[in-house]
Amino acid sequence: MKSIGNILQTAHEHSSLIRGVLENKAVEAANKFLLNEWGQKITNQAQAVYLKNKILTIACLNSFLTDEIRQKENKLKLMVNDTCPNQIMVTKVRYLS
Numbered sequence: 001m002k003s004i005g006n007i008l009q010t011a012h013e014h015s016s017l018i019r020g021v022l023e024n025k026a027v028e029a030a031n032k033f034l035l036n037e038w039g040q041k042i043t044n045q046a047q048a049v050y051l052k053n054k055i056l057t058i059a060c061l062n063s064f065l066t067d068e069i070r071q072k073e074n075k076l077k078l079m080v081n082d083t084c085p086n087q088i089m090v091t092k093v094r095y096l097s
Contacts, residue, residue: 022084022087022089023050023051023052023089025083025084026051026056026080026083026084026089026090027048027049027050027051027056029079029080029082029083030048030056030058030076030079030080030090031047031048033075033076033079033080034046034047034048034058034069034076037072038065038068042065044061045060045061045062045065046058046059046060046061046062046065046066046069047059049096051089051090054088054089054090054091054092055090055091055092055093055094056076056077056080056090056092056093056094057093057094057095057096058093058094058095058096059095059096059097060095060096060097061097063097066095066097069093069095070093070095073093076090076093077090077091077093
């Protein structure tokens with residue numbers, strides 16, 4: 001039998017509000033990663049847009065830049081997942097062009 005504290009903690013973790021905040025935090029971390037890796041020039045070309053079902057979607061206007069991001073995809077996923085240490089936020093990255 002679970003204690004009331006454990007039940008409340010589980011309900012809190014599955015709250016759509018909390019999930020939305022964590023997803024937004026992950027998108028911000030991804031944009032920060034892009035800025036740190038490629039500088040200010042990338043802000044016009046690529047941007048993390050949203051996170052849904054552990055899939056981070058990045059809109060990218062330049063196919064060359066998409067390939068560059070793809071090469072550092074594992075590093076990107078690690079950094080984003082470090083923003084929320086209790087759970088894995090990103091398992092896959094999808095690119096829109």
